[in-house]
Amino acid sequence: MAAAATEKTEFGYKRADFEVVCAKLKKLAGINLADSKDSMVYSRLSRRIRALKLKTFSEYLHYLDRHEEEKEEFINALTTNLTSFFREKHHFDHLKQHIASNKRALKIWCAAASTGEEPYSIAMTAVEAFGSFDLPVEIIASDIDSKVLATASQGVYKIEQLEGLPQSMKKRFFLRGKGSNSGLVRVVPELRKLLSFQKLNLMDDSWQLAKDFDIVFCRNVMIYFDKPTQLNILSKIIKHMRPQGLYYAGHSENFSHVSSILTPLGKTVYRPKAGTL
Ligand SMILES: C[S@@+](CC[C@H](N)C(=O)[O-])C[C@H]1O[C@@H](n2cnc3c(N)ncnc32)[C@H](O)[C@@H]1O
Numbered sequence: 001m002a003a004a005a006t007e008k009t010e011f012g013y014k015r016a017d018f019e020v021v022c023a024k025l026k027k028l029a030g031i032n033l034a035d036s037k038d039s040m041v042y043s044r045l046s047r048r049i050r051a052l053k054l055k056t057f058s059e060y061l062h063y064l065d066r067h068e069e070e071k072e073e074f075i076n077a078l079t080t081n082l083t084s085f086f087r088e089k090h091h092f093d094h095l096k097q098h099i100a101s102n103k104r105a106l107k108i109w110c111a112a113a114s115t116g117e118e119p120y121s122i123a124m125t126a127v128e129a130f131g132s133f134d135l136p137v138e139i140i141a142s143d144i145d146s147k148v149l150a151t152a153s154q155g156v157y158k159i160e161q162l163e164g165l166p167q168s169m170k171k172r173f174f175l176r177g178k179g180s181n182s183g184l185v186r187v188v189p190e191l192r193k194l195l196s197f198q199k200l201n202l203m204d205d206s207w208q209l210a211k212d213f214d215i216v217f218c219r220n221v222m223i224y225f226d227k228p229t230q231l232n233i234l235s236k237i238i239k240h241m242r243p244q245g246l247y248y249a250g251h252s253e254n255f256s257h258v259s260s261i262l263t264p265l266g267k268t269v270y271r272p273k274a275g276t277l
Contacts, residue, residue, distance in 0.1 A: 106214045119139050
């Protein structure tokens with residue numbers, strides 16, 4: 001057991017509290033927390049305890065049981081939202097080639113969109129492939145975390161986050177903030193309008209979502225789920241895809257155990273296996 005639960009006494013945080021948090025998070029969001037996340041749980045939930053003017057972790061956990069609306073705050077506090085523009089660039093090169101070689105209407109789902117860098121990268125890729133903002137592409141960006149989705153929907157970022165993007169893309173897709181907004185950029189409205197945002201828990205039994213996605217990006221989220229949960233979620237996802245659809249996974253997501261439903265195409269890109277839809 002790491003430091004916090006044994007040494008930190010503020011809010012009476014104990015090993016048993018950490019275990020309850022782990023069990024609740026797994027049930028609500030499918031996320032498995034390693035023992036090493038003990039300090040992270042302490043610091044993130046301490047903020048909720050202070051905000052609610054409670055005294056101890058066990059008071060907070062009782063409060064969580066009795067207040068449905070706190071579940072959203074609990075999940076928001078404990079998700080890991082690390083992302084960046086054009087993260088794992090080879091996927092965007094692959095996507096650009098795929099779109100450019102077959103310019104047609106496309107429905108794309110970005111299933112763990114976090115603060116939006118990933119779905120906006122998909123949108124920029126599509127615009128570059130079509131050579132126009134006027135394109136038949138629809139992108140649904142979803143996440144379980146309502147706070148990150150609000151950030152994504154605003155489309156405002158720190159200018160440093162664009163480091164690594166070619167100058168031509170910065171100019172085409174972002175507006176620089178002035179005055180009190182200097183140091184910030186906003187995605188241009190023509191890009192923003194290609195996206196819509198939806199709160200969606202991959203653990204829910206069914207989703208209010210189209211069934212004919214051509215492309216699914218579901219990257220760097222399956223790593224938080226155990227293998228049976230991954231298989232269950234993937235089986236549901238492919239029911240929302242066209243037979244010739246493409247599924248993009250995160251670099252460390254090993255899907256050898258789901259070879260019955262996904263065919264690997266290389267570089268963590270997959271296609272639903274015929275007969276599984
Ligand atoms: C590490 S971020 C990955 C962001 C992006 N896909 C990328 O690769 O850069 C993982 C995201 O998955 C979301 N997430 C975690 N559990 C989820 C669930 N059960 N349903 C939907 N999203 C979930 C988190 O809120 C977080 O924004």
